[in-house]
Amino acid sequence: MARVLITSAIPYINGIKHLGNLVGSQLPADLYARYMRQRGHEVLFLCATDEHGTPAELAAAKAGKPVAEFCAEMHAVQAKLGEGFRLSFDHFGRSSSPQNHALTQHFAGKLAEAGLIEEVSERQVYSHADGRFLPDRYIEGTCPNCGYDKARGDQCENCTKQLDPTDLIEPRSAISGSTDLEVRETKHLYLRQSQIRDRLRDWIDGQSDWPILTTSIARKWLDDGDGLRDRGITRDLDWGVPVKKGTQDWPGMEGKVFYVWFDAPIEYIASAKEWTDADGRPDADWERWWRTDKGAEDVRYVQFMGKDNVPFHTLSFPATIMGSGEPWKLVDYIKSFNYLNYDGGQFSTSQGRGVFQDQALEILPADYWRWWLLSHAPESSDSEFTWENFQAGVNKDLADVLGNFVSRVTKFCRSKFGEVVPEGGTTGPAEEALVAELTRRLAAYQDHMEAIEIRKAAAELRAIWVAGNEYLQSAAPWTLFKTDPEAAAAVVRLSLNLIRLYAVLSRPFIPDAAQELMRAMNCDDWTWPEDIGAALTTLPAGHAFTVPDVTFRKITDDEREEWKARFSGTRD
RNA sequence: GGGCCUGUAGCUCAAUUGGUUAGAGCAGAGCGCUCAUAACGCUUUGGUUGGGGGUUCGAGUCCCUCCGGGCCUACCA
Numbered sequence A: 001m002a003r004v005l006i007t008s009a010i011p012y013i014n015g016i017k018h019l020g021n022l023v024g025s026q027l028p029a030d031l032y033a034r035y036m037r038q039r040g041h042e043v044l045f046l047c048a049t050d051e052h053g054t055p056a057e058l059a060a061a062k063a064g065k066p067v068a069e070f071c072a073e074m075h076a077v078q079a080k081l082g083e084g085f086r087l088s089f090d091h092f093g094r095s096s097s098p099q100n101h102a103l104t105q106h107f108a109g110k111l112a113e114a115g116l117i118e119e120v121s122e123r124q125v126y127s128h129a130d131g132r133f134l135p136d137r138y139i140e141g142t143c144p145n146c147g148y149d150k151a152r153g154d155q156c157e158n159c160t161k162q163l164d165p166t167d168l169i170e171p172r173s174a175i176s177g178s179t180d181l182e183v184r185e186t187k188h189l190y191l192r193q194s195q196i197r198d199r200l201r202d203w204i205d206g207q208s209d210w211p212i213l214t215t216s217i218a219r220k221w222l223d224d225g226d227g228l229r230d231r232g233i234t235r236d237l238d239w240g241v242p243v244k245k246g247t248q249d250w251p252g253m254e255g256k257v258f259y260v261w262f263d264a265p266i267e268y269i270a271s272a273k274e275w276t277d278a279d280g281r282p283d284a285d286w287e288r289w290w291r292t293d294k295g296a297e298d299v300r301y302v303q304f305m306g307k308d309n310v311p312f313h314t315l316s317f318p319a320t321i322m323g324s325g326e327p328w329k330l331v332d333y334i335k336s337f338n339y340l341n342y343d344g345g346q347f348s349t350s351q352g353r354g355v356f357q358d359q360a361l362e363i364l365p366a367d368y369w370r371w372w373l374l375s376h377a378p379e380s381s382d383s384e385f386t387w388e389n390f391q392a393g394v395n396k397d398l399a400d401v402l403g404n405f406v407s408r409v410t411k412f413c414r415s416k417f418g419e420v421v422p423e424g425g426t427t428g429p430a431e432e433a434l435v436a437e438l439t440r441r442l443a444a445y446q447d448h449m450e451a452i453e454i455r456k457a458a459a460e461l462r463a464i465w466v467a468g469n470e471y472l473q474s475a476a477p478w479t480l481f482k483t484d485p486e487a488a489a490a491v492v493r494l495s496l497n498l499i500r501l502y503a504v505l506s507r508p509f510i511p512d513a514a515q516e517l518m519r520a521m522n523c524d525d526w527t528w529p530e531d532i533g534a535a536l537t538t539l540p541a542g543h544a545f546t547v548p549d550v551t552f553r554k555i556t557d558d559e560r561e562e563w564k565a566r567f568s569g570t571r572d
Numbered sequence B: 001g002g003g004c005c006u007g008u009a010g011c012u013c014a015a016u017u018g019g020u021u022a023g024a025g026c027a028g029a030g031c032g033c034u035c036a037u038a039a040c041g042c043u044u045u046g047g048u049u050g051g052g053g054g055u056u057c058g059a060g061u062c063c064c065u066c067c068g069g070g071c072c073u074a075c076c077a
Helices: A019-038 A054-062 A067-084 A098-113 A193-205 A212-223 A260-278 A284-290 A307-324 A357-363 A366-375 A387-417 A429-450 A454-475 A477-483 A485-506 A511-520 A557-566
Strands: A003-008 A042-049 A091-094 A117-127 A139-142 A169-173 A181-191 A299-306 A333-337 A340-342 A383-385
Touching: A003 A019, A003 A284, A019 A042, A019 A299, A019 A333, A019 A340, A019 A357, A019 A366, A019 A429, A042 A067, A042 A260, A054 A067, A067 A091, A067 A357, A091 A098, A091 A260, A098 A117, A098 A260, A098 A307, A169 A181, A181 A307, A193 A212, A193 A307, A212 A307, A212 A333, A260 A284, A260 A307, A299 A307, A307 A333, A357 A366, A366 A387, A366 A454, A366 A511, A383 A387, A387 A454, A387 A477, A387 A485, A387 A511, A387 A557, A429 A454, A429 A485, A454 A477, A454 A485, A477 A485, A485 A511
Parallel strands: A003 A042, A003 A299, A042 A091, A299 A333, A340 A383
Antiparallel strands: A117 A181, A139 A169
16 A cells, blocks of 8 residues: 655635636546545545635635635635535645644744845835736736837736836836836845756756656746746735744744745645644544655655746755755655646636636536536647537546446346346356456556546546446347346446446546445445456346436537537636 | 647547557438337448658657647735
């Protein structure tokens, strides 16, 4: 039995996330966590909300709420949506937790001791009307290069020229529109990542099996221009982790907080402490996952994230861990994803474009989304959600191939033998061939799951479902029954066992439906099959079952059109 | 501008990393079955692998070039 630590990128707090966010980290992480648990491994699956930063403060202001209250509410909303999608987190924490405050300050203290923190004085734009410093992109003005009047302080979207906020003509706050701006001197802490560059490079170079997407982004940052740059890890904000050196005050840093990207990954660790603290368990219980000096040497740590998160997970966070000089667990494998687009464009939280998690669950059960999203995960390039593809995929795969198989087997049995596994008859070459095929496909399925090749795993699972229909078609128990009822009974007995096997194998993808099927088979044996032939005799003759309701109803053309129209514009 | 990724059948994707005649699913066509959610099975149509050039006995795969799509470019997260 192995021990697997799994984290998915922690979703930002500023609003309800769309399906692109879901498929880019949490959903695949959940698939992997569920699979590894089913295979008997010890799994710790952690996630949290990422609650700090300017956008969180602005979202709270827009909602007319104090930021702490806003974040608490949004955390509850996201936690509930996670449950709705059956994300099997062992703990869903908050980056604003006291545990994360303490740990973030601890790391900063250790980095300072190691000489990896530098104090830098810099000039930033302050808005009197907004009462805050403005990040570059929150300043708008006219581009000095092309004259575009909505250029941002970091870059002009029209001519793509990189800008400094002070380059803008007639700069104004993007928040309030105020032109009452002032350049102020302010002091910040920088993490001297450049000092750790060679260690990071050696570490990255040693990861030959990581997705190209992951390593190429890391190398780009290591080698771009003058190489890996030091990074500011503090901000002038109210809401965040106060800057401290361990438990000590940090002279000159009063009133400042750590940068959200410094404290967010540390929450992966703090979430584990939140998890044990919640039950009053000792620190040793979470440290055995995170401290290689306290039992984590044999842990395999796997992270899931969208490509936009890769630099922070391959460089900044490892630099924090390496630089601390303490034996924290480094990530072993980083699975990164491209983007899921929506019907010809991007999903957008700010523009309200696409399908959001709450809306998705309102119109269909979680399994529909899980199956389609996972079987179309943007692994090799950006992928696209269209209602036509979604309808076709769900109807064909879930309703026709899997659902209808269950339906035809159980209903045939009920009409000929009653709601009980029939006895009599023996298996022959057809059954042996089926077992051989399933054994081969199961091995492939397992290989793909181990390698986190999600679309391939989904395709293999589907092929396993198809094999049942092929078998049933060629065995034709409805014909056999007329001349040799016992032979038909043997076919049906095996087919009912196939349903149970499908519940076991499909559970990581579609946990609710798997549960329904298992319940209908009046069984609770989720043992992962070591031997297909043996697994297909689990339900013995005489075992009672029930014919389940339609497991997956089809999406009608009318529904498809209705949803397409409903989600074409922006959400309220 | 620079860097990275990507382009394979109408659609969504494969192709053991340079090795037979480029494969699946969906959609389309034909046949079969009648247990089943008008479901299932079998057969089948469909590709100058974005264009052009090169290396090689051999290129979807490597190199050059052009075209298209996307991402990143460090103070959004």
